[in-house]
Amino acid sequence: GQQLNQSPQSMFIQEGEDVSMNCTSSSIFNTWLWYKQDPGEGPVLLIALYKAGELTSNGRLTAQFGITRKDSFLNISASIPSDVGIYFCAGQEGGADGLTFGKGTHLIIQP
């Protein structure tokens, strides 16, 4: 099936730094979603994108639906300790019934 390439696999940053991660696919997606998973919990939906070029914010988080419809980006500004976790991208191809998930980006904030 379709694979999503999510990078980086992990990030070690200092508190206060900005964070960027991305997700790419080999085919066109109609929907891009970003999730965050706290340790020991299920993933929680952060942002949903439905239109090429769309830029959507949720607090310090901003995500973009790539113009080519084959990629998406998530930025976190001024990171804080509670941003620690695993961030997953997910997408839905045209004609597909379900979502495809990326392998996740582990965000670790160093004191």
Add this chain to the structure above:
Amino acid sequence: EAGVTQSPTHLIKTRGQQATLRCSPISGHTSVYWYQQALGLGLQFLLWYDEGEERNRGNFPPRFSGRQFPNYSSELNVNALELEDSALYLCASSLIGQASYGYTFGSGTRLTVV
């Protein structure tokens, strides 16, 4: 509104035994998805049920099976447990045909096989 609930939260089994995990979707959601997440790794798709039928299956052996009940709750059964089955098992739900709005996940069942 109650979210997706999973039980038990933790389960310890011996190799060779069977495990049964349960999931109740959000009220009104008819699709239930099961994922396996080994420690620190990504989400591996297991099964998708809707309206009592298995709609899709991931690349897992037949000893992973499940079912969906008339009230849309679901069970995941893992037979002949192996040590590598130790993982967090996540259930998610959505309205049929509404995957684009995202899945809502439960908090998972942590299965440990010893």
